[in-house]
Amino acid sequence: MDNFSYCSPTKYVFGRGAENHVAQELASIGATRVMIVYGGGSVVRSGLLDRVKVQLDAANLFHTELGGVEPNPTDPKVREGIALCRETGIDTILAVGGGSVIDTAKAIAAGVPYQGDFWDFWAGKETIREALPVGVVLTIPAAGSEGSGNSVITLLDGMHKISLRTDFWLRPKFALLNPELTFTLPAEQTAAGIADMMAHIFERYFSPTQNVEVTDRISEGLLTAIMTDAVKVMADPRDYEARANIMWSGTLAHNGLCGCGRKEDWVSHFMEHEISAVYGVTHGAGLAVILPAFMTYMANHRPEKGAQLARRVFGVSENDDRLAALEGIGRLKAFFASIGLPLTFGELGIDRPNIELLVRKLHENKGELIGGYMTLGPTETEEIYRLAL
Amino acid sequence: MDNFSYCSPTKYVFGRGAENHVAQELASIGATRVMIVYGGGSVVRSGLLDRVKVQLDAANLFHTELGGVEPNPTDPKVREGIALCRETGIDTILAVGGGSVIDTAKAIAAGVPYQGDFWDFWAGKETIREALPVGVVLTIPAAGSEGSGNSVITLLDGMHKISLRTDFWLRPKFALLNPELTFTLPAEQTAAGIADMMAHIFERYFSPTQNVEVTDRISEGLLTAIMTDAVKVMADPRDYEARANIMWSGTLAHNGLCGCGRKEDWVSHFMEHEISAVYGVTHGAGLAVILPAFMTYMANHRPEKGAQLARRVFGVSENDDRLAALEGIGRLKAFFASIGLPLTFGELGIDRPNIELLVRKLHENKGELIGGYMTLGPTETEEIYRLAL
Numbered sequence: 001m002d003n004f005s006y007c008s009p010t011k012y013v014f015g016r017g018a019e020n021h022v023a024q025e026l027a028s029i030g031a032t033r034v035m036i037v038y039g040g041g042s043v044v045r046s047g048l049l050d051r052v053k054v055q056l057d058a059a060n061l062f063h064t065e066l067g068g069v070e071p072n073p074t075d076p077k078v079r080e081g082i083a084l085c086r087e088t089g090i091d092t093i094l095a096v097g098g099g100s101v102i103d104t105a106k107a108i109a110a111g112v113p114y115q116g117d118f119w120d121f122w123a124g125k126e127t128i129r130e131a132l133p134v135g136v137v138l139t140i141p142a143a144g145s146e147g148s149g150n151s152v153i154t155l156l157d158g159m160h161k162i163s164l165r166t167d168f169w170l171r172p173k174f175a176l177l178n179p180e181l182t183f184t185l186p187a188e189q190t191a192a193g194i195a196d197m198m199a200h201i202f203e204r205y206f207s208p209t210q211n212v213e214v215t216d217r218i219s220e221g222l223l224t225a226i227m228t229d230a231v232k233v234m235a236d237p238r239d240y241e242a243r244a245n246i247m248w249s250g251t252l253a254h255n256g257l258c259g260c261g262r263k264e265d266w267v268s269h270f271m272e273h274e275i276s277a278v279y280g281v282t283h284g285a286g287l288a289v290i291l292p293a294f295m296t297y298m299a300n301h302r303p304e305k306g307a308q309l310a311r312r313v314f315g316v317s318e319n320d321d322r323l324a325a326l327e328g329i330g331r332l333k334a335f336f337a338s339i340g341l342p343l344t345f346g347e348l349g350i351d352r353p354n355i356e357l358l359v360r361k362l363h364e365n366k367g368e369l370i371g372g373y374m375t376l377g378p379t380e381t382e383e384i385y386r387l388a389l
Numbered sequence: 390m391d392n393f394s395y396c397s398p399t400k401y402v403f404g405r406g407a408e409n410h411v412a413q414e415l416a417s418i419g420a421t422r423v424m425i426v427y428g429g430g431s432v433v434r435s436g437l438l439d440r441v442k443v444q445l446d447a448a449n450l451f452h453t454e455l456g457g458v459e460p461n462p463t464d465p466k467v468r469e470g471i472a473l474c475r476e477t478g479i480d481t482i483l484a485v486g487g488g489s490v491i492d493t494a495k496a497i498a499a500g501v502p503y504q505g506d507f508w509d510f511w512a513g514k515e516t517i518r519e520a521l522p523v524g525v526v527l528t529i530p531a532a533g534s535e536g537s538g539n540s541v542i543t544l545l546d547g548m549h550k551i552s553l554r555t556d557f558w559l560r561p562k563f564a565l566l567n568p569e570l571t572f573t574l575p576a577e578q579t580a581a582g583i584a585d586m587m588a589h590i591f592e593r594y595f596s597p598t599q600n601v602e603v604t605d606r607i608s609e610g611l612l613t614a615i616m617t618d619a620v621k622v623m624a625d626p627r628d629y630e631a632r633a634n635i636m637w638s639g640t641l642a643h644n645g646l647c648g649c650g651r652k653e654d655w656v657s658h659f660m661e662h663e664i665s666a667v668y669g670v671t672h673g674a675g676l677a678v679i680l681p682a683f684m685t686y687m688a689n690h691r692p693e694k695g696a697q698l699a700r701r702v703f704g705v706s707e708n709d710d711r712l713a714a715l716e717g718i719g720r721l722k723a724f725f726a727s728i729g730l731p732l733t734f735g736e737l738g739i740d741r742p743n744i745e746l747l748v749r750k751l752h753e754n755k756g757e758l759i760g761g762y763m764t765l766g767p768t769e770t771e772e773i774y775r776l777a778l
Contacts, residue, residue, distance in 0.1 A: 001404070001630055001633040001634065001637070002404065003403060003404025003405060003406075003407070004401075004403050004404060005400065005401065005402045005403070006400070006401045006403070007398070007399070007400035007401065008397060008398075009396070009397075009398035010396070011394065011395070011396035012393075012394065012395045012396065013394045014392060014393050014394070014395070014649070014650065015390070015391065015392025015393060015650075016392060017392075018392070210630070211630035211631075211633075211634070212634070213614040213617055213618055213634045214610075214611065214614040214615075214618075214634045214637050214638045214641070215637075216614075217610030217611065217613050217614040218607055218610050218611065218614075218641075219610075220610060221603075221606030221607050221608075221609060221610035222603065222606065222607065224606050225602040225603040225605075225606040225607075226603075228602055229602055229603075241390055241599070241600035242600075244390040244600075244650070245390065245600070245601070245602045245603045248390070248603050248604075248649065248650065249603045252603070252607075257646075260403070260637065261403065261404075261633070261637065
């Protein structure tokens with residue numbers, strides 16, 4: 001086990017009616033002037049946005065709004081939010097939505113008190129030393145941003161999609177998680193979210209660090225729970241218990257718990273970020289395509305972790321590590337297919353992907369060599385992209 | 390899954406040399422005048438206390454000391470600490486030790502700013518609304534107090550052993566966890582600690598709440614990890630990796646994660662608290678005796694959770710729930726015995742326990758009816774005590 005430091009200070013309020021705590025939680029972190037960040041029309045149509053505003057009004061909390069955050073959020077919306085916060089003297093950001101909304105809210109929170117351009121942080125030129133507090137009302141369990149210190153933003157100029165991770169500053173102060181708010185998610189979005197949260201665990205599970213039994217076992221338990229309840233949720237989108245298990249799993253998958261004590265990987269996310277930046281596909285759907293390709297490469301070059309996964313999570317009894325890992329990948333793909341996820345570039349709607357471009361941008365953005373479980377250069381990442389054809 | 394609120398804000402610094410962060414972490418929470426709380430001679434003999442003090446001196450942090458905290462800590466030491474803090478204007482408590490030391494530090498922290506007697510909180514007469522910040526250098530993984538909002542203190546007058554749980558105020562601000570500090574723990578203490586951390590999971594696992602798959606799976610994963618590494622640690626007390634897994638498991642077993650979304654039980658702890666209050670036995674050893682007795686009663690009256698535990702954690706394949714649960718208990722007892730833990734009152738050194746007294750005090754302290762998984766009165770708890778004969 002490697003040395004680590006871990007702090008997950010976010011307060012989670014979970015269950016039916018959780019969103020009704022919003023004024024109380026905002027007050028408890030000292031909010032007086034709030035900017036509500038949201039995405040498309042669903043939080044408007046469902047009445048959730050209005051219900052939040054009614055609570056803020058009742059608590060005499062000043063609020064303004066920034067709507068229209070889109071999937072794979074980009075820098076212009078962040079800049080718009082920063083300007084609006086400064087104009088209106090906002091001291092707290094409330095994200096009402098899923099990962100894109102929360103990530104945008106976090107970027108605004110970091111940008112407001114900073115003199116320079118917020119992208120400096122994402123570009124690695126500066127370290128965040130201050131940020132407005134962020135609260136969350138979660139509507140899409142997937143990105144895990146409600147409990148993470150991460151934010152993924154795409155710089156439109158050059159389509160650089162970058163994930164910034166902080167230990168503290170980008171962690172929300174509170175997250176209100178009501179599984180009922182996810183009843184009406186379209187099946188594709190539910191499935192993509194499930195792939196995303198599973199990926200957050202895999203990225204930490206495929207680790208070169210030995211002897212991290214406790215973190216391995218927690219990861220395997222979460223994966224098992226997610227797959228068990230994913231099947232229920234796809235069969236009945238209004239199954240509260242299954243929605244609840246999926247929602248809480250999505251938070252735990254990415255709040256850092258599954259990374260404690262080990263080096264992480266993140267190759268699959270890096271590779272998918274290039275796909276969604278170039279082709280605009282849903283992040284989780286792209287992950288369902290890349291993850292098995294990544295694992296197949298690993299089965300052929302470093303099979304032990306895939307074999308452990310196959311045996312402990314997918315019930316594979318094969319003794320040979322490579323064969324066990326491959327059998328596990330087969331079961332993972334069957335699971336993904338069973339919840340309607342794509343398994344190839346073609347199924348993702350990209351018939352002739354420009355793999356040369358993806359590889360070039362990948363290593364431009366992430367460096368010549370990437371990876372934690374194995375170190376990969378352009379030759380290897382090209383092979384992984386090709387395994388997804 | 391039940392509604393819940395969960396916040397675990399403790400910052401964990403884990404690994405070799407973790408204790409060397411003490412001055413830095415104290416500074417980061419604004420400490421200026423520190424009281425170091427510790428127990429017997431081991432932290433003195435090992436040089437740990439001196440190393441901590443050298444760091445505080447180097448950082449120009451004023452410090453005073455309160456040593457001599459004993460296992461099953463009692464109110465006089467808490468009162469002594471509160472008086473000392475007030476005399477010397479202490480603003481931060483640093484616990485260097487295991488559960489008894491940390492629990493005492495927490496009680497002092499709650500008592501210092503309170504006008505009345507600190508026991509009011511433990512007696513349930515008052516709610517903590519303020520407390521000094523507490524930091525921890527952990528030397529014994531067992532109680533999980535380094536990451537919990539709990540503190541167990543015994544009131545000498547009447548030997549009332551009471552566990553107080555708070556959502557926020559008694560949670561340490563930071564905990565420094567170096568597995569190397571546990572290399573020299575005596576085997577009995579290591580084993581008792583393992584029983585204690587397993588009990589913290591069982592108390593949450595035996596829950597009447599249905600459909601908490603994610604929390605169940607995390608709990609089962611932790612239990613499996615603990616037993617895997619317990620065997621290694623007993624074989625080689627200086628096995629860093631095994632010590633590390635045990636230490637981190639002990640924290641996660643009790644920081645609230647395994648209780649999220651469900652009603653908890655705590656009957657085994659309540660019943661053991663009476664045994665250790667009356668007979669002064671080690672808490673973890675007492676738990677190793679009570680847990681199988683509790684589970685046996687449950688196998689006969691409500692077997693489903695024990696059966697799930699047996700199948701998922703102990704590899705039992707029996708179809709009948711009661712028989713599966715009983716087979717699981719057999720394996721748990723075999724595991725406890727294999728690491729040298731007692732399984733009966735006799736093996737605990739109590740040849741003729743006064744069960745009538747234990748039952749009376751239990752229900753005096755905890756109420757006429759106790760339990761979460763099943764509701765138990767004196768008739769039932771007497772039966773459980775007898776199952777431990």
